[in-house]
């Protein structure tokens with residue numbers, strides 16, 4: 001056989017290759033880019049020839065579908081066009097997100113109820129990595145112990161069947177009427193201790209399913225009228241509760257960190273610790289600040305019109321970015337929880353670029369829900385869309401970092417001849433004296449154009465797909 005193959009001009013298909021080709025082509029159109037074979041030869045092997053690869057990739061219809069895989073030659077010049085989610089992307093959704101039934105303050109549910117296990121299968125189908133839950137997303141607040149066991153069993157089976165994991169869990173301290181005036185900050189002491197009891201049970205539940213991050217979102221921790229509560233007392237009550245729960249977690253030896261999520265308003269007129277920055281300051285006052293970080297949410301900061309990425313960067317720089325809630329939001333409106341990247345593409349781009357550039361390794365959690373107009377196919381479109389947009393923006397970020405014109409412009413913008421170096425760094429009296437004596441040519445410095453218009457237009461061109 002080896003002798004046969006060694007003969008010049010021998011051409012013999014291995015029958016296994018032929019079988020594999022036949023099986024593949026029952027399920028897929030196969031496009032072949034080959035140097036050294038003419039189109040006729042490729043067609044005679046039942047493949048479709050491709051000549052101009054980047055152009056052809058844009059015209060092959062199958063690439064428009066999010067869950068299709070495309071194998072490309074190892075050519076760095078060719079953009080990545082495979083936007084299918086993989087476990088390493090760490091895309092997660094809450095049971096409350098894909099399980100949202102579309103109710104709003106003006107209308108009731110438009111989608112039927114799905115069990116937690118059914119939602120896990122849905123997430124498995126769209127390619128998510130993990131699923132997160134509030135205690136009562138999984139176990140209704142009034143469930144009997146036997147009912148709870150049945151639900152957990154079914155949920156665990158769905159996790160095993162799909163391979164999904166539970167990286168984060170959280171507690172619902174906002175839906176039940178008992179929390180109408182808050183949980184840890186309620187004026188009723190019975191509510192404050194009930195909240196602690198509910199938290200401990202919910203932490204146990206999260207840990208049982210493997211959660212390593214525990215999110216605290218105090219949606220009801222606020223006021224409609226400031227005549228009702230002391231803002232200082234509320235901060236103290238929140239601190240005491242957090243300290244209690246840190247000690248509970250430490251005593252139980254749980255491998256768990258807390259992530260505090262800020263929101264300025266809704267459902268309360270005003271919520272305490274309204275931004276990620278407030279949360280960071282609050283964390284530094286806790287007994288165990290090392291086990292507490294933040295869970296910033298795009299929508300919660302865009303509601304008040306502030307730059308979300310800046311808050312995320314501050315959290316990251318402080319070593320406190322434990323988790324992140326991705327979605328979208330028009331500023332100045334009620335909490336919309338829109339599909340990630342569907343409103344402000346530029347802000348989403350700089351956020352994804354930030355997370356990828358710094359090497360954030362936590363979950364990319366989508367805390368959003370499908371439009372009320374959708375059925376469950378639309379919910380899948382929504383979930384796929386969140387992940388696809390993230391991956392497209394990730395690719396755009398890599399393009400930005402590799403774009404020669406953008407990078408040389410940045411190098412020009414950040415140019416530093418080192419002449420000011422003697423004045424930077426720690427204070428010394430000598431340095432201060434030297435600096436006081438330095439003469440600056442203010443107008444010459446101010447005259448320099450910074451070329452940010454050009455840089456931003458290059459970014460826009462890149463995002464709009466007309467670069468490279």
Ligand code: NOJ
Pocket residue numbers: 134170171215216217261297325367
């Ligand atoms: C529901 C809130 O809308 C969301 O923003 C938060 O992340 C989760 N609850 C977690 O508590």
Ligand code: MG
Pocket residue numbers: 217261297325367
């Ligand atoms: Mg959130």
Ligand code: MG
Pocket residue numbers: 297299300335337367
């Ligand atoms: Mg939200």
